[in-house]
Amino acid sequence: MNYGTIKYFDIANGTGIRTALFVSGCRVHCPLCFNQVTWDFNYGKEFTESVEEMIINSLDDQFVEGLSILGGEPFEPENQRRLVELLRKVRQKYHDKKNIWMYSGYLFDKDLKPESGRKHTEVTDEIFSMIDILVDGPFINEQKRLDLNFRGSSNQRIIDMKETLKQGKIVLSPLNN
Ligand code: SF4
Numbered sequence: 001m002n003y004g005t006i007k008y009f010d011i012a013n014g015t016g017i018r019t020a021l022f023v024s025g026c027r028v029h030c031p032l033c034f035n036q037v038t039w040d041f042n043y044g045k046e047f048t049e050s051v052e053e054m055i056i057n058s059l060d061d062q063f064v065e066g067l068s069i070l071g072g073e074p075f076e077p078e079n080q081r082r083l084v085e086l087l088r089k090v091r092q093k094y095h096d097k098k099n100i101w102m103y104s105g106y107l108f109d110k111d112l113k114p115e116s117g118r119k120h121t122e123v124t125d126e127i128f129s130m131i132d133i134l135v136d137g138p139f140i141n142e143q144k145r146l147d148l149n150f151r152g153s154s155n156q157r158i159i160d161m162k163e164t165l166k167q168g169k170i171v172l173s174p175l176n177n
Helices: 049-058 077-094 108-112 124-130 161-167
Strands: 002-010 017-023 064-070 099-103 133-136 157-160
Touching (some): 002 049
Antiparallel strands (some): 002 017
16 A cells, blocks of 8 residues: 555644544545545555554654544555554554544445445454544535535535444534534
8 A cells, every 4th residue: 555645743634633644546536636646556655564653653642632544545445454454553552542533435335334335345344443433425526615624525424433333324423514
């Protein structure tokens, strides 16, 4: 897996101060995507173990609330298989002390969660069990709004994953506006 950028002390992609990882590769291809260079799976640099360690250690800072993973598309199958390893390490080190947000241009209930979903893999359920928030849905320029919390268009949903898994239905976070 490659990544384009890591932003430390990021405040735009989730609550509080965070580390934000932008992975490479996306097949969603939303028209007017703001980040088309990241569609290429070879864009950026290789996500090595030392890069992974830097990200994990950046969460040690008491002011850092958590980790956000964006793209590109984190839920392309090849990215899921590498990211699940990162998530396991973050949970092993910090348990529930840090929260984890992931973004996807795919839909939770159509593409990702069902076993028949086009981006469901053998690690998708494990990923969902380890994250707190999923922001899902493609960017739709006609529904673009500048006043939205943590997302670009109003079709995108901020999903509370813990409650969603507990209740067996999509539970939106109160952060949706
Ligand atoms: S999912 Fe994200 S990176 Fe992919 S095309 Fe849509 S906006 Fe761009």
